[in-house]
Amino acid sequence: METKIFKKENLDDAVELLAKGELVAFPTETVYGLGAIATKEQSVKNVYAAKGRPSDNPLIVTVANEQMMAKYAKEVPDRAKKLIKAFWPGPLTILLYVKPGALPDAVTGGLPTVAFRCPDDQLTHDLIGRLGYPIVGPSANTSTKPSPTTAMHVYHDLKGKIAGIIDGGATRVGLESTIIDLSVEQPIVLRPGEITPEQLSSVLGEKVLINTGKVSDKDIPKAPGMKYRHYAPSAPVVIVDNPEDFKKINYSEKTGVMALETVLEQLSIPTENKFSLGQDLTAADHNLFGGLRYFDEMPEIEQIFVQGFDEGETSLAYMNRLSKAAAGHHYRNNN
Template sequence: MNRQTQYWAPERLDSGLIEAASALAAGGVVAFPTETVYGLGGDARSTEAVERIFAAKGRPSDNPLIVHLADAAGLDGLAAGVSSLERKLMAAFWPGPLTFVLPALPGAVSPRVTAGLDTVAVRVPAHETARRLIAAAGCPIAAPSANRSGRPSPTLARHVLDDLDGRIDGVLDGGPTGVGLESTVVRVMGDVVHVLRPGGVTAEQLRAAAGPDVRVESGSGDVGDVGEAAREVAPSGDAGAAGADDGSAAETAPRSPGVKYTHYAPQGEMVLVTGDAAPMRATVQSAADAARARGLSVGILACAEHAGDYRADAVLVLGSRAEPGEAAQTLYAALRECDDRGLGYIVAEGYPEDGIGAALMNRLRKAAGGHVLQA
């Protein structure tokens, strides 16, 4: 796959946005900024465009994509129904990093977007450039993160180019993203909000907005647990993944993007250490020393409070332990820096799982491939 990838610099944002929208309208695939991470967009109605997204990313096609809209009015052409509770949450968090899994109107989007299921994942991004681009393109935009599948998600335009230069039509540079982690994905069933993937909107925020009569249920954030939650709320008789010729895919196709496969991983081996601060520091250093004794170059992903205590080839500061939002913003860039430095072994400190810490720890566990040490 070799094509000329156009780069639209921030100083060319207005003209670049027009050119990028034209490329999308013509069936092209373009990377663009959102408030979470950079997305790789294509016309959600076009199977050819969506297949180009999968091809560029090397992404398994049984993983659904999120459809991005310029505003909530676009739901009328996508969703077969939106409940009063869903409307309430949309009013509270849209535009923003909250994705809803909704019953899809038949034929509204390519079956490759929904992985053949009868639901569609939808959000309205908070990034003004993203909404302007979608509006100018005149179509709903299916957009997973703009990285090669399995790699850390991109929070800068240069991260996109590192992974996808020559594989996509263009990159619209809107500067660094804000939240740094992907959107929260929910499915509302009656008076229960199921969190299928933790992200930029926390469970605590959902509870506060939904009200006392609504339950918000979250998985642990691990691939298996969230996948089970996604399947539990699925109605019987789902068709399964696109292209399947029997019912077996319905057992494995998740309702939410980003929960089935290992994601966000650096190239080196990675371990996550959890526990109270003092024993955690000792375990982190012990794991780092053991890896160095094996002749590996070692990096430590540390909170600001502990970084000065560690010995390694590289100590990368994610952010304050008291402010996990800082670590969320820097995590993916730090994982990419580990690759740039050629680190063969990475030890990451865990963070408290309150608020956005739940989403942060979800991504750290995925990056470590589930390799977790309890201090």
């Protein structure tokens, strides 16, 4: 299958492909998503196949607005209304009970809940608006690889497997949306993202729990996707928590380093073995997945050292993704 690249002028061609049941990747403010009409069972199944994704890992449903969501949710509780008013369109995914029979089981993995997301991206809104149906929107990467933050990343992973990619340039945030579960008694963040638990809590006027992934309590539900190996380049990743430690590492042509510009400046290693995360944590969020992909394209690299950040709530999302990529390996424990 030829994978076509669309610009915003050709959006109608992308709409036509989706309407026929084909798969088309689309930009959002977080990462690129892999779209298919959410009510077409076969198309949804093809999404799992194209990504190589286990079928028990449910898909996000991408909607244009609250009205569209209400057609597929069993009910829209007040908490959801508050969050939608404050954060949609934006990088917040809301888990609610699904309206029975409204969506194929393939979307929800057979769960009684469904995850709704309304991205802050005009192209995607136009797309869904013209289509008239919600589209599923898992990240448009091969399962286990870092999420794509450019159309080229999507092309790299899925060329020949999907009908098209809408190129909207590099995504703004670079890490996937915050997921909050509102199907339970106490709201809980299942996946940290740009919107912090503190922001959610202040809008809701109540405590919001955080699923750290470390809780052993079986009653606390988790996003099924969080249990799989994730974001992982082929070479092992090691987190360096203290920037001073970058000076102590024994580098060779086989090691890659991802750190802030100020840290990289002090290291005398070849430029191709360095990947700059930028000037600050926001830039690092934006660049993390691109950096992991950069070194994945260099077969000679056998180990990647990546800067960690300990900045409380604002670094939760970054550290969550990095910890998964590193399978928990930190420099201080390791060497």
